Amino acid sequence: MAVTVYSEEKKDDECRLKPVELPFREKFSKFLHDPEENTYFGRTIVSWAKIGLFYLIFYGCLAALVAICMWVFFQTLDPRIPKWQLDESLIGTNPGLGFRPMPVEAAVGSTLIWYKGTKVENYQYWKDSLEKFLKVYKQPGLNPGRGQNIYNCDYDQLPQRGQVCNVDVNSWAPCHVENEFGYHKSSPCIFLKLNKIYGWRPEFYNDTNNLDERMPKALKQYIKTVPSKELNTIWVSCEGENPADKENIGPVQYYPRQGFPGYFFPYENSEGYLSPLVAVQFTRPIPGILINIECKAWAKNIHHDRHDRLGSVHFELMID
Template identity: 40%
Template sequence: MASRSSRHSSSDEFSVQTIPSKTNYRNRVNSLSQYLYDPNDGTILGCTPKRICKLIIFYTVFYLFLVFFTLALGGICYQVLDWNEPKVIGPDSILGGKPGLSFRPQPDSQSTFIHYKKGDGPSTRPYIDHIESLIQFYENENQQGENIIGCETINTRRDLRKKVCRFDLINLGGNCVKQQNYGYDDGIPCVLLKLNKVFNWEPEQYDNGTVPEEILDHYKKYSITVTCDGELPADRENMGPLAYYPPNGFAFKYFPYLNQQGYRSPLVFVQFENPANGILFMVTCKAWAKNIIHNSLQQIGQIHFEILID
């Protein structure tokens, strides 16, 4: 009898726990309604109207202060800073006078490997398109405006620093052109070199007797000489002879870069005139001026890439 009574009692407890009564539900609804608005105390969400008014006034003043404080800081920065001229420039800064080289074609920014099959359109097309995507910005219709001047007759530095010299694509010669697919179909590829922009940086000439031996034979005043060479003796042999367009490199007249409207960096094409097929060779290209340093680890003043033509 005791066991039956015990089982009956536990069953009643289970039913009470699992099935809430209507009274409990009604009490919860009443508690929520009273919290939202209590007619006895006149409170809304547990706060009196007087307290609610104080909170509204406090947060209104607080956020107005934040808005005006932010606007004041922005106004100070706008008056002090020149948006066309960077201020964080130091001797150890990338902006402090350490120009580097970049090259195209480089369809994959994570790779320096140029690999294609001679005469094979699908394998050469990415390289041709990547060069052309930059060249199109140098077309005549994209270099028009009052700020752009013709500098064909200038062979030294220029005085009009706020103006920019138009870079004429004729300087890149007649071999490395779109009509010939920049030499890739014929297995004599052209690689486009560009000196990275450094604000207010100007190249310096070598003093008499200080011209490095590597460029002694083809150094010209008022030009940043460009050279490319194989990293190993086998690379030099396999890459064959080279041609540069323009032959004197980057002319001084295109510097300095001051964030001028319409500015175009000067370009240089290096063409591999008779490279070996089926053999990988590694190339390092350098820009030469008195104030350009060469660092192979950080790729300052030079650039490295590899070429394999099947």
């Protein structure tokens, strides 16, 4: 009689049952909610509650830690006083000069002031740019705090701490909007401003016998004519960069004076503060020629570097 012998491996294979393949819809529905296991998305309600509580505590602690760090950080800052000043700051202690009007934004990096003829449409852009720039000086309400602590300063009436000095651009004839800033007569006005550095104090040339030898001769002569109390001024000079430019630039006039009054400094970010300005009018530049112009600010602690634009500004002027 024949006896059939089954191996253990064969018995195991016969015991294994092939799982029932469910349709996708039923499989997805079971994933969403399995009534047999009482799970939702593969987990029970208790499991989901534990995970939710863990992440709630984790992210809550993380948010609290960030909030505490930010609070501590802001306690070290003052909204008006920079933490790093003068030599410790990235700006340093050597201010630069800026000029207005600037060329169109599309001309990135351009410093050319160029217009043709004396018709208003030819110089409209430059006139409008200056008018827009000076608007905040003429309408105190456009600058927060301006008008509340404004002060009519002069060399005899210095501002108190927190007060700001008025910049009366309306009286700077002929460099005002009613005179088209001189553009209609091919005698354009360019406005200069000194870059603001918090806490910086200029060192003035109070001794007229000890002026910088690099100063233009005309500026030295001008300084020697001003009253002694007005020597506390950051002086300004504008010249042609090259010999040909110096011949073509023509006479230059400055309004209201040839420099920035010392009572505007130091800059302390007082509410309503506006930078002092100097209007430079080129009365008879030679037409049809590109003129390279360099303007410099003069104080003992202002150093000039043409490459880094320290203490000076360069632009070109061309009137067709």
